[in-house]
Amino acid sequence: MQARKLHLSKGVxxxxxxxxxxxxxxxxxxxxxLWIQLNEVTLAGDTMPxxxxxxxxxxxxxxxxxxxxxxxxxxxxxxxxxxxxxxxELGVAGWSAVNLPAxxxxxxxxxxLLGGSYRYGLSSERGRVLGAAGLIVAGFDALPxxxxxxxxxxxxxxxxxxxxxxxxxxxxxxxxxFTVNDRIFPNTLNDPFGHVQIGVGTSCYITIANQGxxxxxxxxxxFHVEVLQASQHPERVGWTKDTMPFLQGEVTVVRLDAxxxxxxxxxxxxxxxxxxxxxxxxxxxxxxxIAP
Numbered sequence: 001m002q003a004r005k006l007h008l009s010k011g012v013x014x015x016x017x018x019x020x021x022x023x024x025x026x027x028x029x030x031x032x033x034l035w036i037q038l039n040e041v042t043l044a045g046d047t048m049p050x051x052x053x054x055x056x057x058x059x060x061x062x063x064x065x066x067x068x069x070x071x072x073x074x075x076x077x078x079x080x081x082x083x084x085x086x087x088x089e090l091g092v093a094g095w096s097a098v099n100l101p102a103x104x105x106x107x108x109x110x111x112x113l114l115g116g117s118y119r120y121g122l123s124s125e126r127g128r129v130l131g132a133a134g135l136i137v138a139g140f141d142a143l144p145x146x147x148x149x150x151x152x153x154x155x156x157x158x159x160x161x162x163x164x165x166x167x168x169x170x171x172x173x174x175x176x177x178f179t180v181n182d183r184i185f186p187n188t189l190n191d192p193f194g195h196v197q198i199g200v201g202t203s204c205y206i207t208i209a210n211q212g213x214x215x216x217x218x219x220x221x222x223f224h225v226e227v228l229q230a231s232q233h234p235e236r237v238g239w240t241k242d243t244m245p246f247l248q249g250e251v252t253v254v255r256l257d258a259x260x261x262x263x264x265x266x267x268x269x270x271x272x273x274x275x276x277x278x279x280x281x282x283x284x285x286x287x288x289x290i291a292p
Contacts, residue, residue, distance in 0.1 A: 028066045028193070031055060033077040036086065036100070036122070036132060038162075043177045043184050044276035048155045049162035051082060051122065051132035052182075062182045065135035065147055065193065074110040087123035090136070091231065091251065097123040115139030116229050117147070117207040117251050129161045131182070133211040140228075140253060144204040146196050150246065150284065152212035152273070153177040173213060178273040178283035185274070185285035197289040200261040207253050210246040216273065219243045222264035222288065225254035243269065256288070264288040 035054040040047055041061050054060040057079075068074060080086055080100040087097030088108050098108050100122075113136070121133030135147050152175040157167060177184060181194045189195050198204050206225070210216055220242045227244070230236040231251040236244075246252060267274050268284035276282030 028064070030066050030068050030074055031064060031076060033079065034064060035079045035081055037081045038083070038130075041182075043153070043179070044279070044282060046153075046155045046176055046277055048153060048158045048177075049130055050158075051127055051130040053121075053132055053134050063132065063134040063149065065137070065149060065181075067137045067141070067145070068110070068113060070115045070139040071112045073112050076108050076110060077105050078108050079105045082126075084124075084126065086127050086132075089121055089123040091119040091249070110136070113138040117209065117253050119209055119211065119249065119251055121211065125167060126161050129158055129167060129213070131211070135207060135209055135251075137207055140205045140207075143202075143255070144198060145207065146194055146204060147207040148180045148194055148209070148218075148286065149182065150208065150210045150212055150216055151179040151182065152214055152216075153179070175212075175214070175272075176277045178212075178268065178275075180284055180286050184276050185282050188286040191286075194286055195289065196256065196287070197291070198256075198258050199291045200258050203255060203257045205253060205255055207251065208246060209251045210248055212248065215245060215247050216284065217243065217245045217269040218266060218284075219269050220256075220264070220266050220288070222260065222262065222290075223256055223258070225256050227252060227254055229253035258288075258290045261290045261292040264290070 035057055037054045037059050038051055039059045041050045052060055053063045055064050078088055078100055080102055083102055085102050086100045088100055089097045100106050115138055118136045120136055131151055135149055154175045180188045181191050183191055224240045224242045227236045227239045229252060232247050266286050273284045274281055
């Protein structure tokens, strides 16, 4: 992986997809620039420091996830707006983190990717704890494609790291917030890239990535889904399941065949993970909206 510095020159244009019932296209275009920004997010009364990969110089509470063509390399400018250096990491074999100096722009050369979904983010503890992580999807474009970027957040630990401290590996980890695409339920239902909305008799892909600091288990109501990719459990490819574990750092792609209409929840099977700061319902819940 190679990188070179340059002066930041322009922003990124994104397609905003408005969802009005079932959809046929579900993709974000490949960016030419990503901005790492430090700010704060407030979830159910908890205000926390956060790092995000933003699509422009403006702060965005949601990390950018995007689609690329199979077998095509890309150059993406990454501007590090944080006060410390970071490393850009990508979940492919042989990748070496690209240094991102604080306050500077760096060209990151993304390699030619095989069909699949891949995590990207920051390699530092600060970057991981403050939540700078998104998804790159190559291929899987024959059907509408949704994604669920899973996260868990402990405000006290995040403030400690933001203020220059380190995570105590012996300290208990008790998150208060649990997110899908950086949103808590019911705001997950306002997410055009995560709230599955298709018609009965059709199908879609869903990429599920655990970007958090603990393992998660999701349960689908109404449907079993077919596993097409499982980055840490390749033996699961071909399985059809309604409940699946996702280890830290794991990326899974499933296919949903919508054979019946209705609204069906998908939720974490850990009770605390379906709350907002301990209040149910909340956290890691979304819906499958299957129109007749």
